[in-house]
Amino acid sequence: MRIALLLALLTAAPAFATPLDDARAILKEAVELPTVKGRGQVPGLAEKLRDRLVAAGFAPGDVKVEPYKDTAILSAVYRGTGKARPIAVIGHMDVVEADPKDWTRDPFKLIEEGGYLFGRGVFDNKFDLSVIVATLIRLKHEGFKPRRDIILYLSGDEETDDSASLQAKQAKAAGVEFVLNGDSGGGGLDAGGEPLGYGLSGAEKTYADFTLEATNPGGHSSLPRADNAIYQLAHALAKIESYRFPTQVNAITRASLADAGSREAGPLGAALKAYAANPADTAAAATISADPLWVGQIRTTCVATQLSGGHAPNALPQRATANVNCRIFPGTSIAAVHDTLVTVIGDPKVTVKAAGDWLAPDASPLRPDVVAAVQHAVHARYPDLKVVPGMDAGATDSVHYRSLGIPSYGVSGMFIKGSDVFIHGLNERIPVSAIAPALEHWHILLTDLAK
Numbered sequence: 001m002r003i004a005l006l007l008a009l010l011t012a013a014p015a016f017a018t019p020l021d022d023a024r025a026i027l028k029e030a031v032e033l034p035t036v037k038g039r040g041q042v043p044g045l046a047e048k049l050r051d052r053l054v055a056a057g058f059a060p061g062d063v064k065v066e067p068y069k070d071t072a073i074l075s076a077v078y079r080g081t082g083k084a085r086p087i088a089v090i091g092h093m094d095v096v097e098a099d100p101k102d103w104t105r106d107p108f109k110l111i112e113e114g115g116y117l118f119g120r121g122v123f124d125n126k127f128d129l130s131v132i133v134a135t136l137i138r139l140k141h142e143g144f145k146p147r148r149d150i151i152l153y154l155s156g157d158e159e160t161d162d163s164a165s166l167q168a169k170q171a172k173a174a175g176v177e178f179v180l181n182g183d184s185g186g187g188g189l190d191a192g193g194e195p196l197g198y199g200l201s202g203a204e205k206t207y208a209d210f211t212l213e214a215t216n217p218g219g220h221s222s223l224p225r226a227d228n229a230i231y232q233l234a235h236a237l238a239k240i241e242s243y244r245f246p247t248q249v250n251a252i253t254r255a256s257l258a259d260a261g262s263r264e265a266g267p268l269g270a271a272l273k274a275y276a277a278n279p280a281d282t283a284a285a286a287t288i289s290a291d292p293l294w295v296g297q298i299r300t301t302c303v304a305t306q307l308s309g310g311h312a313p314n315a316l317p318q319r320a321t322a323n324v325n326c327r328i329f330p331g332t333s334i335a336a337v338h339d340t341l342v343t344v345i346g347d348p349k350v351t352v353k354a355a356g357d358w359l360a361p362d363a364s365p366l367r368p369d370v371v372a373a374v375q376h377a378v379h380a381r382y383p384d385l386k387v388v389p390g391m392d393a394g395a396t397d398s399v400h401y402r403s404l405g406i407p408s409y410g411v412s413g414m415f416i417k418g419s420d421v422f423i424h425g426l427n428e429r430i431p432v433s434a435i436a437p438a439l440e441h442w443h444i445l446l447t448d449l450a451k
Helices: 001-013 020-031 044-057 126-142 165-175 229-242 251-263 266-277 280-291 336-347 368-381 398-403 432-450
Strands: 065-070 072-080 087-092 112-113 116-118 148-153 179-180 186-189 195-204 206-215 301-309 319-328 350-353 388-393 409-410 414-419 430-431
Touching: 001 179, 020 044, 020 126, 020 432, 044 072, 044 126, 065 165, 072 126, 072 165, 072 229, 087 126, 087 165, 087 398, 087 432, 126 148, 126 432, 165 398, 195 251, 195 368, 195 398, 206 229, 206 336, 229 301, 229 319, 229 336, 229 350, 251 266, 251 388, 266 280, 319 336, 336 350, 336 432, 368 388, 368 432, 398 409, 414 432, 430 432
Parallel strands: 087 148, 087 179, 179 409, 186 414, 195 388
Antiparallel strands: 065 072, 072 148, 112 116, 116 430, 186 195, 195 409, 206 319, 206 350, 301 319
């Protein structure tokens, strides 16, 4: 009788997929929906994710898909006891466009080949998105009872617009204490697959575009005048080209530069260590600034990226314009960079206008609890690996949270070789072997920080 009852109970019990199965299935669904701007597929992905979370035990009212402009955002609350303030986990569902004619494989099919998974967004940002959702499902199945709410926020237009700004305001209203961002941070591997280090992102440079414009009445090209708009603009751009913003440092960049200097050979390595020890070392700064991979870590940079001018081949130009893209060191205001450009150009006939309403938050403080949790997660995989704070040169949704005073930390579970990074490029790929350890990474992070 007891055996019959046991068999009946086993037959009735739900058969849960493993976290690895869940992550692979979510990743496949996500990649095979072309969530690029203008295709209207983000809401479909958000709804699929909502259905998975509800099926795992999330209350339907705690998982919301909200329309936003021509896309959508998703939020989900893993309810805790309320003994501590909520934390948020963020990522994005959208990807940049991919032309199938340029790819070796269909960019919107998840294809496994040679130990890799290929597809647009398979790394940015659908890898960590899938792992995070699979981890939340795992925690539900395990019956995890956190002392604080864990709120998932997934934006729908990180690559193009600003839906994360709304989610950041929601996080502020919910009293979120800090944010874990799956679209930033992560580990590096050398050519042989051995770990190089793990970067905990606590800051990012501000993105800002400035439009430079020179105008005058123009005229016939046979009657040249001294105030040619193209020449005026060219002179202005030449001045920007030769200008160097002052060097800067904060606790995050000092740590990352010192660590890189200990691993980098030759004059660059020596310069990185010297600058970390003494940011007033001009010789070290000059060596670092000569390297395109490092110049952005010690100062604001501005560079011309687009140029147009004139209206006919036989007419003097009436207008010439250029876009100057700046990546601004945390703590420096956009207004200050604008004023510096105006001063450097020194020509009132060349106007400088910010081409957008950009945010310029400072770096996040390095919270001991976040650092300890990241170290625990990394050391579970690589016991002796150093975790180093870092500053992103690119932009993520963290900017919206930091701008509202909510600390945000890039803590991706990805470890990858530099030769395998094809984010935004052709044949984007990830190692299949990266998924399982990333699941453990996020499990440790969430249980450590929410328990």
